Amino acid sequence: MTGALAARLARSQGRVAQLTSLLAPALVTGPIDETFRKAELSWNGRRSCLLLSFDVDFPEDCDALPRVVESLSSHGVVASFAAVGRWVEEFPDDHRAIVEGGHELVNHSYSHPELVNAPGRFVSRRSDLNECRWEHLSLYERRTEISRCQQVVEAILGVQMRGFRAPHFGNVDPLPLYPILAAEGFVYSTSMLSPRGSRFGLPVIEQGVVEIPVTTCPRHPLSSLDTWHAFYARDGWHREGFEQILEAQLQRAVRTGGITNIYLDPKDTERFDFDHFLAHAVALGDDCWIATYSEFADWFKVQQGEVA
Numbered sequence: 001m002t003g004a005l006a007a008r009l010a011r012s013q014g015r016v017a018q019l020t021s022l023l024a025p026a027l028v029t030g031p032i033d034e035t036f037r038k039a040e041l042s043w044n045g046r047r048s049c050l051l052l053s054f055d056v057d058f059p060e061d062c063d064a065l066p067r068v069v070e071s072l073s074s075h076g077v078v079a080s081f082a083a084v085g086r087w088v089e090e091f092p093d094d095h096r097a098i099v100e101g102g103h104e105l106v107n108h109s110y111s112h113p114e115l116v117n118a119p120g121r122f123v124s125r126r127s128d129l130n131e132c133r134w135e136h137l138s139l140y141e142r143r144t145e146i147s148r149c150q151q152v153v154e155a156i157l158g159v160q161m162r163g164f165r166a167p168h169f170g171n172v173d174p175l176p177l178y179p180i181l182a183a184e185g186f187v188y189s190t191s192m193l194s195p196r197g198s199r200f201g202l203p204v205i206e207q208g209v210v211e212i213p214v215t216t217c218p219r220h221p222l223s224s225l226d227t228w229h230a231f232y233a234r235d236g237w238h239r240e241g242f243e244q245i246l247e248a249q250l251q252r253a254v255r256t257g258g259i260t261n262i263y264l265d266p267k268d269t270e271r272f273d274f275d276h277f278l279a280h281a282v283a284l285g286d287d288c289w290i291a292t293y294s295e296f297a298d299w300f301k302v303q304q305g306e307v308a
């Protein structure tokens with residue numbers, strides 16, 4: 001099978017693509033790796049790049065923030081946190097710890113539509129979650145979700161966020177959002193899985209907005225490499241040794257000259273050896289540029305000849 005055909009399969013959302021990745025992950029990971037190899041990019045002078053983020057989706061994630069920020073500080077790692085406006089209102093001090101730790105906040109909508117308590121997976125202590133699907137909101141409603149989150153974070157934390165991550169972005173087509181994001185002054189979005197990106201893992205500039213694709217699991221390459229995939233989806237694909245999967249991904253990025261763009265749920269960082277993973281990333285030294293999304297997007301725009 002050619003790389004182009006595998007790429008087409010990966011982009012399609014049907015069962016065929018799912019089956020292909022289950023039977024032969026290399027059909028999808030191969031073309032992604034090849035894209036990075038051929039691009040021969042140097043990420044701010046480094047061989048690879050780690051963009052580490054956290055999605056603060058549930059109140060239980062807010063509870064975990066002080067511990068996560070402390071771990072990052074102890075390793076000297078910077079990260080980006082996708083914040084939900086209503087939780088910033090309710091848990092301002094936990095979110096302030098992110099800013100005071102020198103990390104970045106990312107707009108993740110005001111109410112995080114499509115947040116569901118799923119029995120057997122994760123059930124929050126809160127039942128007043130917004131289960132309405134993001135894709136069912138009108139563009140006006142989506143823009144309101146984005147701008148309201150922006151206003152709340154600015155009022156409470158004094159921070160103007162520069163990027164956006166769509167709720168449940170794995171199922172979302174971000175294309176209609178770029179005009180809104182550009183109009184609202186956003187510099188970047190990270191709302192697309194790498195097999196679906198038009199450059200297959202490489203960042204792109206869409207209507208002035210840098211889209212930074214999210215890395216998928218090397219073993220299940222149509223699934224985002226995140227804690228949901230590891231611990232909840234189908235009872236968890238990587239319940240043991242998830243840090244080893246993450247570390248293998250970092251090594252893969254060094255080998256191919258690629259990016260690792262992943263998000264973890266703060267509440268689930270206790271379920272694997274999070275500190276081991278951070279230490280591994282830091283030990284890559286000059287082989288891996290660890291950056292916030294803002295740092296990355298500004299660098300990327302300059303690199304692409306656009307003014308940051």
Ligand SMILES: [Zn+2]
Binds near residue numbers: 218219229237238
């Ligand atoms: Zn996996």
